[in-house]
Amino acid sequence: MSRSMISGPDQSYLRRVFTALVLLLALVGCGPAQVTVKGNFPPPLMEPLPLSIGVWYDDDFTNHEFFDEAKSKTESSWLVKTGEAQVQMWNTLLAGMFDNVVHMKGNPGPGQMNQAVDAVLIPHVDELQYALPAHTNIKVYEIWMRYRFELVTNGGEPIANWTMSAYGKTPTAFLQSDEAAVNLAAVMALRDAGANFATNFTRVPGVHSWLQQKWQPAAQAMP
Amino acid sequence: MAARGAGYAVIRTPLHTPLCALLLVCTIAATSACVTSTVDEMVFNEPLEGIGDSSVVILGRRHASDYETEPDFIECVGDHIAARDKSIRVIGELEFINALYPWFEPRTAPLYPKDIERLLQQEPVALKMAALKTEYMIWIDGATIRGDSAGSMTCAIGPGGGGCFGFGTWSDDADYEATIWDFTDQAEVGHISTSAHGQSYMPAVVIPIPIIAPVQGTACDGIGEQLLEFLSSEY
Numbered sequence: 289m290s291r292s293m294i295s296g297p298d299q300s301y302l303r304r305v306f307t308a309l310v311l312l313l314a315l316v317g318c319g320p321a322q323v324t325v326k327g328n329f330p331p332p333l334m335e336p337l338p339l340s341i342g343v344w345y346d347d348d349f350t351n352h353e354f355f356d357e358a359k360s361k362t363e364s365s366w367l368v369k370t371g372e373a374q375v376q377m378w379n380t381l382l383a384g385m386f387d388n389v390v391h392m393k394g395n396p397g398p399g400q401m402n403q404a405v406d407a408v409l410i411p412h413v414d415e416l417q418y419a420l421p422a423h424t425n426i427k428v429y430e431i432w433m434r435y436r437f438e439l440v441t442n443g444g445e446p447i448a449n450w451t452m453s454a455y456g457k458t459p460t461a462f463l464q465s466d467e468a469a470v471n472l473a474a475v476m477a478l479r480d481a482g483a484n485f486a487t488n489f490t491r492v493p494g495v496h497s498w499l500q501q502k503w504q505p506a507a508q509a510m511p
Numbered sequence: 512m513a514a515r516g517a518g519y520a521v522i523r524t525p526l527h528t529p530l531c532a533l534l535l536v537c538t539i540a541a542t543s544a545c546v547t548s549t550v551d552e553m554v555f556n557e558p559l560e561g562i563g564d565s566s567v568v569i570l571g572r573r574h575a576s577d578y579e580t581e582p583d584f585i586e587c588v589g590d591h592i593a594a595r596d597k598s599i600r601v602i603g604e605l606e607f608i609n610a611l612y613p614w615f616e617p618r619t620a621p622l623y624p625k626d627i628e629r630l631l632q633q634e635p636v637a638l639k640m641a642a643l644k645t646e647y648m649i650w651i652d653g654a655t656i657r658g659d660s661a662g663s664m665t666c667a668i669g670p671g672g673g674g675c676f677g678f679g680t681w682s683d684d685a686d687y688e689a690t691i692w693d694f695t696d697q698a699e700v701g702h703i704s705t706s707a708h709g710q711s712y713m714p715a716v717v718i719p720i721p722i723i724a725p726v727q728g729t730a731c732d733g734i735g736e737q738l739l740e741f742l743s744s745e746y
Binding site for chain 1: 573581610611612613614616618619635
C-alpha cells in the first residue's frame with residue numbers, strides 16, 4: 289500500500305509568523321504620534337506696502353517642533369513639526385504684503401554683511417499648546433501659538449518688538465485620524481497668524497511710528 | 512420540521528423566527544427615527560427675476576469660541592441650491608475664502624453689512640469681488656449638537672465568529688440661522704432660521720443596525736429650500 293501525503297505549512301512556522309505579526313502590531317502602537325504639518329496657504333489679497341523688507345528665520349523657527357509627553361497610560365505623546373509649514377506660510381504672506389522681500393544671509397547685527405533693506409523682520413515661535421476637548425469621540429483639536437516679532441535695522445538695532453497670538457481648530461470633527469485632525473488645526477492656526485499679522489502690522493505702535501518717520505520726513509522738512 | 516395540512520407542505524427553517532424578530536425590530540426603529548423641523552423666514556427685496564449671471568457665496572460663521580458652523584453643512588446648502596436651479600452660480604466657501612484671504616478668516620470676517628464698505632476700500636478686494644460678480648452673501652450660523660445618549664453595546668470576537676449585542680440611542684439638535692446680505696446695496700435683505708430635532712437608534716443583534724435620524728440633512732434641506740425660493744425665479 290502506498291500513500292501520498294501533501295503536507296501543509298509547518299504549524300510551528302505559522303505560530304512564529306502569527307506571534308511576530310502580533311508583536312509588530314503592538315510595537316506600531318508605541319512611540320509618540322507624529323505630525324509634520326502640511327497645508328496650502330493662499331497669498332494675501334492686499335495692496336503691497338512700498339517697503340523692502342528683509343526676513344531672517346533662525347534655526348529654532350525653521351525646525352520648530354512641539355513635543356508633548358503623555359501624562360498617563362491612556363494618552364499618547366505628540367510630536368508636531370511645524371517648521372516647514374511655518375516657513376512656507378510666512379514666505380507666501382510676506383511676499384504679498386511688501387513690494388520686496390529679501391531673505392537675509394545672516395542674523396542682522398554689527399559686522400554682519402547683509403543685503404540692503406528698509407528693515408528686517410525676525411519671527412519667533414514663543415509657545416505652542418494644543419488641546420483635545422472633553423468629547424473624546426470627536427476628533428477636534430485646538431492649537432494656540434504665540435509669536436514674537438522683532439523688526440530691526442540692517443545693523444540689528446531694534447525698531448519694534450511685539451507678540452501676537454494665533455488660534456486654530458479642526459474644522460470638521462468626524463472621519464479623520466488624530467494626525468489629520470491635528471494637522472488641520474495647525475493649518476488653521478497658521479492661517480489665523482497670517483491674517484492677524486497682515487491686518488494689524490501697520491497698527492503695531494513701534495511699526496506705526498517707524499512708518500510715519502519713514503514716509504513723512506520730506507513733508508516735515510518743508511518750510 | 513415539516514407540517515402538513517390541506518395538501519400543503521410548509522417547511523420552516525431554524526432561522527425563520529429570529530429573522531422575523533429582527534425585521535420587526537428594524538421596522539419599529541425605522542418608523543421611530545424621524546426628525547421634526549421648523550423653518551422661519553423673513554425676506555424682502557427678493558430678486559423676482561432671479562439673480563442673472565451674478566453669483567452667490569454661502570459662508571459659515573466661525574468666530575464663536577464654543578462652536579463653529581460645519582463646513583459640510585455649508586457645502587450641503589450650496590449643493591442643494593445648485594442642484595435645483597443650475598442657473599444660480601454658487602461659489603464654494605473655501606474657494607471664496609482663499610481668493611479673499613485674509614479678509615474672511617474667522618478673525619477678520621465682516622460681522623455687519625456696513626463692514627462691506629470698509630472692505631471694498633481695499634482696491635484689490637473690490638476688483639476681486641467685481642470679478643466674482645458676487646451679488647448675495649449668505650452667512651450661516653449654527654451647529655448640530657449631539658444631546659443625551661443612552662444604552663450600551665458589547666461586541667466580541669472569538670474563534671467561532673463575532674457579533675455585537677445591545678442597544679444605543681442618542682438625540683441630535685440642529686439650529687441654524689441664515690442671514691442674506693445684498694452685496695451691491697450693502698444691506699441685509701433676509702433672515703431664515705431652521706431648527707431640527709431627531710432621535711437615532713442603534714440596536715445590535717449580532718450586527719449593529721444604525722437607524723440614524725438625518726437631523727443635519729433635514730436642516731440643510733429646510734434652509735436650502737427657503738434660499739432657493741429667494742434666489743430663484745423658478746421657485
